[in-house]
Amino acid sequence: xxxxxxxxxxxxxxxxxxxxxxxxxxxxxxxxxxxxxxxxxxxxxxxxxxxxxxxxxxxxxxxxxxxxxxxxxxxxxxxxxxxxxxxxxxxxxxxxxxxxxxxxxxxxxxxxxxxxxxxxxxxxxxxxxxxxxxxxxxxxxxxxxxxxxxxxx
Amino acid sequence: xxxxxxxxxxxxxxxxxxxxxxxxxxxxxxxxxxxxxxxxxxxxxxxxxxxxxxxxxxxxxxxxxxxxxxxxxxxxxxxxxxxxxxxxxxxxxxxxxxxxxxxxxxxxxxxxxxxxxxxxxxxxxxxxxxxxxxxxxxxxxxxxxxxxxxxxxxxxxxxxxxxxxxxxxxxxxxxxxxxxxxxxxxxxxxxxxxxxxxxxxxxxxxxxxxxxxxxxxxxxxxxxxxxxxxxxxxxxxxxxxxxxxxxxxxxxxxxxxxxxxxxxxxxxxxxxxxxxxxxxxxxxxxxxxxxxxxxxxxxxxx
Numbered sequence: 421x422x423x424x425x426x427x428x429x430x431x432x433x434x435x436x437x438x439x440x441x442x443x444x445x446x447x448x449x450x451x452x453x454x455x456x457x458x459x460x461x462x463x464x465x466x467x468x469x470x471x472x473x474x475x476x477x478x479x480x481x482x483x484x485x486x487x488x489x490x491x492x493x494x495x496x497x498x499x500x501x502x503x504x505x506x507x508x509x510x511x512x513x514x515x516x517x518x519x520x521x522x523x524x525x526x527x528x529x530x531x532x533x534x535x536x537x538x539x540x541x542x543x544x545x546x547x548x549x550x551x552x553x554x555x556x557x558x559x560x561x562x563x564x565x566x567x568x569x570x571x572x573x
Numbered sequence: 574x575x576x577x578x579x580x581x582x583x584x585x586x587x588x589x590x591x592x593x594x595x596x597x598x599x600x601x602x603x604x605x606x607x608x609x610x611x612x613x614x615x616x617x618x619x620x621x622x623x624x625x626x627x628x629x630x631x632x633x634x635x636x637x638x639x640x641x642x643x644x645x646x647x648x649x650x651x652x653x654x655x656x657x658x659x660x661x662x663x664x665x666x667x668x669x670x671x672x673x674x675x676x677x678x679x680x681x682x683x684x685x686x687x688x689x690x691x692x693x694x695x696x697x698x699x700x701x702x703x704x705x706x707x708x709x710x711x712x713x714x715x716x717x718x719x720x721x722x723x724x725x726x727x728x729x730x731x732x733x734x735x736x737x738x739x740x741x742x743x744x745x746x747x748x749x750x751x752x753x754x755x756x757x758x759x760x761x762x763x764x765x766x767x768x769x770x771x772x773x774x775x776x777x778x779x780x781x782x783x784x785x786x787x788x789x790x791x792x793x794x795x796x797x798x799x800x801x802x803x804x805x806x807x808x809x810x811x812x813x814x815x816x817x818x819x820x821x822x823x824x825x826x827x828x829x830x831x832x833x834x835x836x837x838x839x840x841x842x843x844x845x846x847x848x849x850x851x852x853x854x855x856x857x858x859x860x861x862x863x864x865x866x867x868x869x870x871x872x873x874x875x
Contacts (some may be wrong), residue, residue: 530679532678534676534677534678534698534699535677535678535679536657536675536677536678536679536680536682536683536697537679537683539657539677540656540657540658540683541656541658542683549767557764558679559679559682560678560679560680560682560683561677561678561679561697561698561700562581562678562679562700562701562764563678563700563764564762564763564764
């Protein structure tokens with residue numbers, strides 16, 4: 421069996437998390453949602469990389485950081501097919517596929533300006549009514565926030 | 574139903590809704606009963622209302638209860654910048670039940686989550702108006718002798734009309750065929766249509782009103798709300814789109830009833846009022862019985 425040497429466009433990390441299969445245009449959003457812009461360890465990322473599955477993709481590698489499941493779910497809204505790969509000693513320790521949860525709490529702002537959540541201190545809560553097209557129904561005003569109207573908190 | 578807030582019509586099951594209609598029927602027979610004696614009910618109207626507020630107050634008065642509250646937010650601490658949270662927590666100390674109308678969508682749901690006493694939503698912005706829905710259901714059942722398998726037309730502003738949204742959702746329990754008549758810019762939102770589609774119910778959309786009327790059992794007219802339009806010319810054009818005239822309901826089903834949540838502007842000509850098919854003023858009266866039933870059930874008195 422011949423071992424094919426793969427050239428990595430984004431260098432490997434020793435320990436930490438690799439977030440792969442991010443849509444090319446969502447890399448910066450993922451960084452923002454995970455608050456990596458304020459993170460102090462090494463972060464490597466690439467975007468508009470070639471992907472067999474999706475045509476083009478982005479990837480983020482975060483050194484010495486492991487995410488909790490609820491943090492992982494936060495990015496599902498912009499990167500629904502992303503995978504989170506935990507790396508220990510350059511090896512894959514665990515791989516989880518990001519999944520869109522049924523309910524979303526405290527991540528997205530309701531786009532309805534007349535919604536009470538935009539006027540009082542209330543934690544925003546949504547039911548995901550359509551996982552394919554990403555349509556979120558506000559628990560309070562019952563209006564739908566669609567993908568293009570989403571603002572992340 | 575005891576202590577259960579009513580925010581959206583779907584908070585109550587079909588069985589609970591039917592229970593309210595049944596108790597409302599009893600109040601129609603005996604409207605004056607002293608069962609609310611010793612109870613204080615708060616009526617918080619952050620925006621003006623005639624029918625809803627007065628019919629709630631009439632319902633409470635006929636049952637011997639007392640009302641505290643306000644009919645507009647001026648002259649209250651809301652004007653001083655008090656949050657809804659604080660207003661509700663305060664008023665809950667003074668009352669057994671809070672009836673609230675507020676211009677913000679979702680305000681009633683929020684209030685019900687923080688309030689120790691039950692909340693009845695009397696309208697939250699363009700979202701829900703469940704007591705109107707209950708009185709609409711009551712009126713439909715009373716005039717049609719059933720709720721199942723009816724052809725119901727909704728006419729006018731289907732986009733912003735909260736009474737339309739709540740009633741459409743409620744009628745999804747009764748195998749209704751929906752006829753949706755509106756200008757293109759005021760079509761029923763997808764968030765409401767979703768319920769119709771989920772139940773696989775038949776629905777038709779129209780721009781013209783006349784062809785629909787002979788098909789239906791209930792003609793639910795609504796007002797085009799001026800405040801929804803930024804362009805006054807656009808409002809004038811659309812306002813005159815659907816005007817129901819007496820001759821339009823002549824060649825129609827025997828059992829046809831015209832409903833309207835009121836207030837009307839010009840969408841039903843006054844000439845229609847004397848027709849036996851016009852039912853909107855009786856509909857408004859039914860609101861008292863339905864609200865009597867709802868309050869008594871929530872307070873555990875029926």
